Amino acid sequence: MSQVSEIIIRIGDFKLEIQQSIFVWLCICFFSMFFFYFAGKKIEKADPSKAPKGLVYVCEEIYNLILYVVQGNLKETTLHYVPMFGTLILLMLVSNLTGLIGLQNPTSNVSFNATLAVTMWLMWQYQAIKKGGFVARLKELTEPMWLLTPLNIIGELAPPISLTMRLFGNILAGSIITLMIYTLIKNIAPWGYLGLTLTPFIHMYFDVFSGVIQTYIFFTLGSFFLGQQVSKEAE
Amino acid sequence: MEFNQFFVQGMALLGAGIAMVAGLGQGIGQGFAAGKGAESVGRNPEASGKIQSIMVLGIALAETTGIYSLVIAILLIFVKG
Numbered sequence: 001m002s003q004v005s006e007i008i009i010r011i012g013d014f015k016l017e018i019q020q021s022i023f024v025w026l027c028i029c030f031f032s033m034f035f036f037y038f039a040g041k042k043i044e045k046a047d048p049s050k051a052p053k054g055l056v057y058v059c060e061e062i063y064n065l066i067l068y069v070v071q072g073n074l075k076e077t078t079l080h081y082v083p084m085f086g087t088l089i090l091l092m093l094v095s096n097l098t099g100l101i102g103l104q105n106p107t108s109n110v111s112f113n114a115t116l117a118v119t120m121w122l123m124w125q126y127q128a129i130k131k132g133g134f135v136a137r138l139k140e141l142t143e144p145m146w147l148l149t150p151l152n153i154i155g156e157l158a159p160p161i162s163l164t165m166r167l168f169g170n171i172l173a174g175s176i177i178t179l180m181i182y183t184l185i186k187n188i189a190p191w192g193y194l195g196l197t198l199t200p201f202i203h204m205y206f207d208v209f210s211g212v213i214q215t216y217i218f219f220t221l222g223s224f225f226l227g228q229q230v231s232k233e234a235e
Numbered sequence: 236m237e238f239n240q241f242f243v244q245g246m247a248l249l250g251a252g253i254a255m256v257a258g259l260g261q262g263i264g265q266g267f268a269a270g271k272g273a274e275s276v277g278r279n280p281e282a283s284g285k286i287q288s289i290m291v292l293g294i295a296l297a298e299t300t301g302i303y304s305l306v307i308a309i310l311l312i313f314v315k316g
Contacts, residue, residue, distance in 0.1 A: 162299060165299075165302060165303060165306055166295075166298070166299055166302050168306065169302035169303070169305045169306045169309075170298075170302060172309065173302075173305055173309075176309075213291065213295060214295070216291070216292075217291075217292065217295040217296075220292060
């Protein structure tokens with residue numbers, strides 16, 4: 001990867017380095033905060049008897065999109081997790097698409113992905129404990145026999161690592177390949193400028209297609225595991 | 236036994252290349268899933284939307300092993316190479 005600009009904050013002896021990917025993520029949070037504040041004000045004033053238009057319509061479509069991803073897997077008892085999923089889906093979708101404007105993807109930083117995956121993992125565990133109490137949860141780990149307890153623990157710990165690595169590998173590989181192609185175009189100039197006709201397709205595949213598909217996979221799996229924590233008890 | 240720095244570097248890059256052999260199984264698996272998806276759409280064209288979403292999910296899950304090998308290769312290249 002090329003050396004990216006880093007922001008270093010110094011307070012006395014304390015030194016805080018903010019990498020470009022994390023800085024981009026903070027900017028996304030800042031802008032989405034304002035966007036949703038104003039959207040919320042608009043929605044409060046909107047007339048429910050008329051067809052929505054403008055910002056209200058956009059927000060309704062975003063809500064439908066989120067429901068399309070998670071509604072099939074969340075049962076009725078866990079449908080109150082939708083706002084949480086919606087926040088994370090929007091955050092990750094916008095993060096995956098920042099490669100289009102030439103910035104570094106926040107999702108190509110492994111700590112960001114790990115944060116998302118650990119958030120999902122905590123949600124599953126919280127739901128699992130809430131369902132039947134802590135003791136019942138520990139008993140569940142010894143099923144079907146006590147010898148299998150280590151395997152069950154590994155099975156509980158594997159999904160967040162798998163989610164992290166899948167997202168990280170996909171986005172990092174995409175950004176590295178895009179960077180390599182741009183370097184190639186730069187090195188074989190002036191004939192290389194013909195290659196610029198190729199780059200829109202590369203961005204289409206690695207940024208738009210791969211980013212959207214990975215978001216879909218991540219949250220389908222996340223909501224699937226969350227829905228699983230309920231169905232056993234309900235049935 | 237002391238190893239030359241360049242020997243370590245070369246071996247790390249070689250290891251990265253060998254790690255990517257895992258792409259073989261991933262490619263076969265994804266092709267198999269896509270083929271079955273096309274077959275089932277041919278048999279039942281009305282359900283194409285549902286088949287497509289399940290197929291994409293399965294393909295992305297099959298991609299996991301390939302992505303693991305990719306992460307290992309990237310680590311070898313950027314840490315040791």
